[in-house]
Amino acid sequence: MSFDTPLPPFNSSDPHASFLNSTAIDLLLIEIVPLARRLANEVSSATSTEPLEDEEEREAMFYRLEQLGYKVGQGLVERFSRDRTRMVETLDVIKFICKDLWMIVFRKQIDNLKTNHRGVYVLTDNSFRPFSRMSVESSGNAVSRAQPFLWFPCGIVRGALANMGVNASVQAETSELPSAIFKIETISTSVA
Numbered sequence: 001m002s003f004d005t006p007l008p009p010f011n012s013s014d015p016h017a018s019f020l021n022s023t024a025i026d027l028l029l030i031e032i033v034p035l036a037r038r039l040a041n042e043v044s045s046a047t048s049t050e051p052l053e054d055e056e057e058r059e060a061m062f063y064r065l066e067q068l069g070y071k072v073g074q075g076l077v078e079r080f081s082r083d084r085t086r087m088v089e090t091l092d093v094i095k096f097i098c099k100d101l102w103m104i105v106f107r108k109q110i111d112n113l114k115t116n117h118r119g120v121y122v123l124t125d126n127s128f129r130p131f132s133r134m135s136v137e138s139s140g141n142a143v144s145r146a147q148p149f150l151w152f153p154c155g156i157v158r159g160a161l162a163n164m165g166v167n168a169s170v171q172a173e174t175s176e177l178p179s180a181i182f183k184i185e186t187i188s189t190s191v192a
Contacts, residue, residue: 026133029130030130032152033061036060036061036064037061037148044060062148065155066152066158067155069151069152069154069155069156070155071155072152073101073155073158073160073163074160074162075159076104076159077164078163080104081096084096091115093161093164093165094123096164097157097160097161098123101156101157106129108125108127108129110124110125112124112126121184121185121186122183123183124179124180124181125180125182126178126179127178128179128180130153131146131149131178134146146174146177147173147174150173153172154170154171154172157170157184167186168184168187169184170182171183
């Protein structure tokens with residue numbers, strides 16, 4: 001899957017080549033959050049007569065979206081890193097996420113990468129693609145309404161990292177649309 005123009009070995013007549021329409025991923029990201037909200041409420045109504053509270057609904061949505069993104073991230077890395085040499089250093093894996101994976105999913109590279117060299121990486125995207133087409137409300141709660149749209153990409157990043165051997169937690173936030181900040185904290189496994 002690639003957004004680039006097919007190169008000579010991969011053309012539309014190649015049965016093994018696969019291409020991704022960028023509109024398809026945009027529409028997926030637009031519809032996946034309302035779908036997760038509906039599913040959380042349907043599951044809740046099937047098991048309980050009381051509706052979900054806001055915090056419970058957000059937790060159920062987060063879990064579903066993050067897990068879906070995790071599976072997508074694993075698949076993307078498996079597909080696009082198979083022809084590369086194995087990356088041993090965590091920083092090389094993070095650079096792969098910032099340059100290659102971000103280009104595949106969002107058609108641009110991460111704008112800024114910062115690290116403290118102790119397992120914490122901060123990725124900044126100043127024009128996060130899913131937010132660029134989002135309408136902004138005048139009431140000022142657009143940032144809080146945009147937060148669920150970061151959970152699926154968090155899962156993509158965590159799944160990609162896991163598939164490349166980096167155990168990490170990924171959190172995302174936005175303070176101003178259309179920017180997004182992803183914080184990756186590697187989880188060291190100590191051998192006793």
